[in-house]
Amino acid sequence: MLDISQATNMLTSLGVSSTMAAKAAERTAQNHAGADPVTFLKELQTTLEQLSAEAAQGTAAGTTGATTTAAQTKPYQSTAALYSSKGATETGTTQAAVKAPFSNLEEFREWESDLGDTFAEDYEVPDYVRMISMSLSGGDQEVVGRYMFFKNHPEFAADYEAIRSGKLSKFPTDGSTLVKSDLTEMPSETASFYKKNTARLLAAEGFNMDPTLAKMRTDGVVEVPDGVNPSEWLMNNRWTPDEIVAQNNRVVFARAPYIGLDGKGADTYRLTTYDSATNSIINFDGIAYDPVTGEAKA
Template sequence: MLDISQATNMLTSMGVSSTLAARAAERTAQSHANADPLTFLKELRATLEELSANTPVAGVNASTAPEAAASAPYKPTADRYGAAAASTATTGPTSASSAESVKAPFNNLEEFKQWEKGLDCTFAEDYETPDYVRLTSTVLNGGDDTVVGRYMFFKNNPEFAADYASIRSGQLSKFPTDGSTLVKSDLSKMSDETAAYYKKNPHLLLAAEGFNMDPTLAKMRMSGEISPPTGVDASEWLMSNTWTKDGVVAQNNRVAYASADFIGLDGKGADTYRLTRFDTATGNYVNYDGRVYDPLTGEAKA
């Protein structure tokens, strides 16, 4: 069964405010607790649209809702990322690698804290949530307990630091806002029909991933092309199996998504985000390049 926390986390990762996401998830769960997972997603979307219409948020455009991505024309992730990165850099080629030429506006954790405190809080009327903000929404909305995580993210991705300061001053982001860079599924491994469907509906692809469902099986289930075995819970089946050209095979999709890169709709965005993970065994941060950082100071360890 799908639960409220799953639905809430999925919506917040797609740019919906935590309050609105929780309300939409709770209302949908109350009315459709025993619904098929695909029906639940449809009802969740309808509930979100209803609540969004009745609860306007100052400074935030309605396009932050996941269905808004469908109205934007598809552009390759690598192209959009490269163009944005180039516009924030003073030198370098028009590619994602040019992002590395951007210097962070701080040199250590203490300087980062001062930089963060100095950020404005004015958003444009037509503001749309950038993908990188959706990706780091939990950390960005945190306090002192997540400050090192924020520091590491912007230290590793200084082009986003410059953009973040800009949008906090009323400007629009130069980076993708349609969720296209947050896709983990490889569309080249899907049928042409399914890949085309998800390119036109990236919000549905992100929804399937958010619930740890195989996208192809989710689409086939929604269209009535396939059903889980008799007596098997549909939610669990969609989360525990994946489609291949040779048939359906068992796979723990939760684990698969957790370890997958954000490759984007075009499959070329694996280097878009330079991320750090928290190692629960040692209590340290392990950077994308393998270096280990202190969880309190953000300094590299020998």
């Protein structure tokens, strides 16, 4: 069975509230103690759906007659289509089409403190919020990270400000832009399955499992070698057309870009990395920033 804290953190990173994530992980662990990792993953998803349904029923009972906010944009179809120059210009979602509402860290702090706290009845968490959920809840300790993210993505800053005022996001909310696996490298049936079940794909990635092997394990197509821990095996091996090969999936996923469900979204998120040798935040363009002040280093 997978660790409860690991399951909780994975769900939180996918945009599930910390309270809901903890409940889902704990209930799954209680009801399925000793389950192999793939079974635990399936039951975790089922439990989360049950808890979400219970919460929705409770909310509906207390908000009878509430007006539902209509969707303000067309349904998301493709990472490439949404972030192409033409498509993004039409929706006003390109970086060039939007200017950040701040120019330095102090202005960002002020902007962030003035954000509203009203969400639409049918609000759905956009993918970019799922990706930086830990930073958003990190308080002042993570403020430079948030500043750099929204500085690099002024279109997300404008969108985030809007959804904090009761509007719906203009960006994907289905997790499709958070995919790191290349579906073209999977068997066609597996790729087709994951295209229709993005949450299952993200869950496998979140637990550092090779998605193809995880599905094969679920379908009974492959067996874990005798005496080998199933979780460790799924995390340290990868399917290929010729054979199953050793691979540290934790490292691979940590380094992999978010290419999206269609494999064309590698430039969607402009992220930073931390360089411990120089105590610097390295931006996507190679410029080094001070991790305390958020200012570019000379």
